[in-house]
Amino acid sequence: MESPEPSFRRRLLIESLSVLAADAQTQVAWLVRYAVMADEIALDFDHAFSMAESLVTEGRLAHGVVADLQRINATLSEMSGAENADRWTRNALSSDEGWALTRQLARRVLVAEVGEWQQPLPDITVVR
Numbered sequence: 001m002e003s004p005e006p007s008f009r010r011r012l013l014i015e016s017l018s019v020l021a022a023d024a025q026t027q028v029a030w031l032v033r034y035a036v037m038a039d040e041i042a043l044d045f046d047h048a049f050s051m052a053e054s055l056v057t058e059g060r061l062a063h064g065v066v067a068d069l070q071r072i073n074a075t076l077s078e079m080s081g082a083e084n085a086d087r088w089t090r091n092a093l094s095s096d097e098g099w100a101l102t103r104q105l106a107r108r109v110l111v112a113e114v115g116e117w118q119q120p121l122p123d124i125t126v127v128r
Helices: 006-021 024-034 039-057 063-078 082-088 097-114
Strands: none
Touching: 006 039, 006 097, 024 039, 039 063, 063 097
16 A cells, blocks of 8 residues: 655644644544544544654654654553543543643644644544
């Protein structure tokens, strides 16, 4: 399968970071709008992150953001598992330290990449 164009991969990454960077109330409104669960935020990032690694070697991402992207990925991975189900609720978005850390890191990456962390949240299509 052919890899998507770099501009598409970059857009996916920026969109996923935009949702991660949003304040908890905005994240909850986004989840309600699309009738999805909080884990959709992490799933979107995971998908974009897996395609974004080549953007660094292609010179389409600042080298300084790689560590933050990896830390976001590691933090979300550490939050996974049945024993952490309470960390994946809408209420946890405003109180969990893992969500706070990923929000902070996502904001830092967005500032480095696009100059400002507040970005429009993406429209998504949910296939059920």
